[in-house]
Amino acid sequence: MSFKIKTIYLLLLLAIVVSLAGCAVRIDPPRELTAEEEAEYMGFSKVEHDGEVEVGKYEYLEIKIKLDYANDVTWTSSDPKIVRVDAGGRIDGVKTGEAVVTATARSASVEYPIKVVKAEKTSLSYSTAFTKNEDYIEANKNDPSGTLPYGIIVNEYNNCVSVFTYRAGDNGHNVIVRSMVCSTGVEGKTPNIDRTVTSQAELVQLSDGKYYRYTTYVGDDLMFQSSPYSSESADSLIAEEYNKLGTAATAKNIRLSVADAKWIYDNCKEGTRVKIVNDSRTSVYTPLGVPKTMKLTENSASLNWDPTDSTKGNPYIKLKPVISGVEDVAVMIDKGFDLMSGVTAVDTCGNDITAKVKVDGNLNRAKEGDYVVTYLVTDSMGRTARVDRTITVTSDESKIKK
Numbered sequence: 001m002s003f004k005i006k007t008i009y010l011l012l013l014l015a016i017v018v019s020l021a022g023c024a025v026r027i028d029p030p031r032e033l034t035a036e037e038e039a040e041y042m043g044f045s046k047v048e049h050d051g052e053v054e055v056g057k058y059e060y061l062e063i064k065i066k067l068d069y070a071n072d073v074t075w076t077s078s079d080p081k082i083v084r085v086d087a088g089g090r091i092d093g094v095k096t097g098e099a100v101v102t103a104t105a106r107s108a109s110v111e112y113p114i115k116v117v118k119a120e121k122t123s124l125s126y127s128t129a130f131t132k133n134e135d136y137i138e139a140n141k142n143d144p145s146g147t148l149p150y151g152i153i154v155n156e157y158n159n160c161v162s163v164f165t166y167r168a169g170d171n172g173h174n175v176i177v178r179s180m181v182c183s184t185g186v187e188g189k190t191p192n193i194d195r196t197v198t199s200q201a202e203l204v205q206l207s208d209g210k211y212y213r214y215t216t217y218v219g220d221d222l223m224f225q226s227s228p229y230s231s232e233s234a235d236s237l238i239a240e241e242y243n244k245l246g247t248a249a250t251a252k253n254i255r256l257s258v259a260d261a262k263w264i265y266d267n268c269k270e271g272t273r274v275k276i277v278n279d280s281r282t283s284v285y286t287p288l289g290v291p292k293t294m295k296l297t298e299n300s301a302s303l304n305w306d307p308t309d310s311t312k313g314n315p316y317i318k319l320k321p322v323i324s325g326v327e328d329v330a331v332m333i334d335k336g337f338d339l340m341s342g343v344t345a346v347d348t349c350g351n352d353i354t355a356k357v358k359v360d361g362n363l364n365r366a367k368e369g370d371y372v373v374t375y376l377v378t379d380s381m382g383r384t385a386r387v388d389r390t391i392t393v394t395s396d397e398s399k400i401k402k
Contacts, residue, residue, distance in 0.1 A: 039108035042069040046103075046110035053083065053093040054119040058374065060362060061089040061112055063103050071367045072105045083114045087369025087393075088362025093117075124317070125382030126308045127259035130179040130288040136165050137177055143168070150177075150268050153285050154254055156184045156278040159246050160290040161224075161256065163268075173273070179288035180260040183227075183249045184276075193276040195219040197268055203232060208251075210238070213258060214265040218274045224254050226261045227306065234311045239296045239303040246293045257294075259308035292380040299350030307349050308381065319348045321377050321385040323357065330392040330399040334366055337391070339373065347379035361391075368393050 033041065047062035065073060075085045082097035091101055093116040101112045140149040151164045151173030163178040199217045206212060210228035217223045227242040241249075245257060256264070279285050294307050307316040325342040339359050347353045361373030371391045378384045392399065 033107070035107045035109070038106050042066055042072075042105055042108065044069070044073075044105045044108050044110075046112070049112055049114075051113055052115050052117055053091055054117055055093045055095060056119050058090055058092045058372070061085070061091055061101060061103070063089070063105075063110060065105060069105060071364070074104050074369075076102050076104070078102070082116055084372075086362070086372045086390075087367065088364055088371050090362050090372055092372065092388075093119075126310050127263065128181060128257065128291040128294055128308065128380045128382070129260055129263070130291050131177060132288060133165070133175050133177050136167065136175050139168070140165050148269065148272050150272055152264075152268065152272065152274045154182065154184065154274065154276045155282070155285045156188055156248065156276065157280050158282060158286055158290050159184055159248065160286045161254065161260070161264075162286055162288065176287045178263070179286065179291060180256055180263075181246050181291045181293055182260075183245050183247055183255040185250050185252045186248050188248070188278055189222075189252075189276050192278070193218075193222070193274070195222070195274050197270050197272040197274065199270065200265055202265070205232075211236075212253075214261040216261075216264050216268060222253060224256060224261055224264050226258045227255050234306075234309060235302070235304045235313065237304050237306050242306060243293075243295050246290070257308040258306040259310070294347065294349050294380050295351055296349055297351060299346065301349070316348055320383040321345055321347050321353065321379045323375050323377055323385050323387045326375050326387040326389045328390045328392075330394055330401065331365070332397065332400060333368055333393050333395045337365065339363075343375065345375075345377045345385070348381055348383050351379075353377055353379055363391055363393075365393055368395060 039045065043064060043066040045064045047064060049061055053059050063073060075087060075089050077083050077085045077099055079099040082094055082099040083101060084092045084094055085101045089103065091114060096116050096118060098113065098115050101114055103110050137149065149165050153162045159182050161180040161182045162176060164173040165175045165177050166173045167175055195218045197216055197218060201215045202213065204212050204215050210230065211232055212225040212228060215223045215225045227245065228238050230236045230238055245255065277285055296303050301315040301319060305314045305316060310317065323345045325344055331337045343357060344354045345357050357375055357377045359373060359375055361371055363371045363373055371393065373389050373391055375387045376384060
């Protein structure tokens with residue numbers, strides 16, 4: 001390249017440098033995202049909730065957020081005396097009133113106005129029976145045709161009494177409404193029996209010298225009855241006979257718990273059809289299955305009372321299952337924790353039902369905070385126990401119980 005051309009290039013380059021030096025280049029400082037922009041960036045938004053929870057009940061609030069930011073979410077309540085919220089978004093109704101629960105992620109937040117209302121009253125359960133299609137029962141009770149509402153099948157194959165009702169316009173009782181465990185005759189009732197209810201008696205003494213409550217006669221020589229008592233008193237139950245429910249253990253009659261014998265006594269009037277079969281086709285003759293019995297043991301409150309009996313003075317009236325070994329605990333973040341360690345449960349009569357315990361909660365072991373976990377168990381009599389515990393997830397080893 002000639003000297004002249006090099007000189008021209010140098011002059012042009014100098015001109016460019018001078019030109020740039022005379023211009024001010026502006027670079028804006030970084031701008032913080034608004035809460036709305038940050039929410040959009042994290043995919044953070046509210047999942048609608050009906051806004052109510054009952055006193056003593058709990059529910060879970062939900063939010064949408066990208067997985068990478070899920071552990072950035074914190075929950076707070078404007079009034080924990082009305083509604084509490086844990087680190088996983090679970091809300092517990094404490095007392096009636098209104099409060100606002102807020103989920104916050106970085107600068108973004110969403111609010112859930114919550115109204116705490118009175119809990120509906122629940123009646124105490126006595127029977128171990130399974131029930132279904134109760135809406136048909138209410139309709140048939142008011143049927144002007146006078147059709148008897150129930151038909152009964154006793155299946156000796158699995159010691160179960162199944163009660164059926166009908167649909168309007170149907171021919172026969174073919175809608176299952178109730179299933180009750182029973183004891184049938186050791187020698188069976190062959191051939192099969194097809195009879196009707198003839199009469200009833202609240203208490204009878206039979207030739208064996210024992211007393212039976214809420215008896216419903218089927219024909220002249222067969223009856224539904226309670227387990228036997230040694231006297232007319234409701235606190236004279238013969239426990240070893242009661243514990244035979246669910247087996248072929250009677251001389252002839254059909255034994256049930258007091259609650260179930262009373263149900264038949266109260267609801268199945270004269271003319272109610274009763275069929276007795278011994279058939280392995282349980283889907284046909286025992287469609288709801290066979291309920292579990294409630295055994296009496298040395299751990300029971302009494303061996304002299306039927307636990308399903310609603311008679312005043314029965315110690316089982318005030319009892320329900322018990323869950324033990326559930327205490328508040330702190331655990332290390334990202335470490336395993338056996339939620340059932342040390343936890344046991346017994347039913348209303350003191351029988352071990354630990355295997356029935358269900359655990360419910362939003363425990364996140366990768367995120368520090370306090371989480372409420374609920375332990376629930378329901379026994380064969382339909383009575384439920386609930387215990388809550390707070391599990392604190394922490395990185396502070398000093399809080400861990402040695």
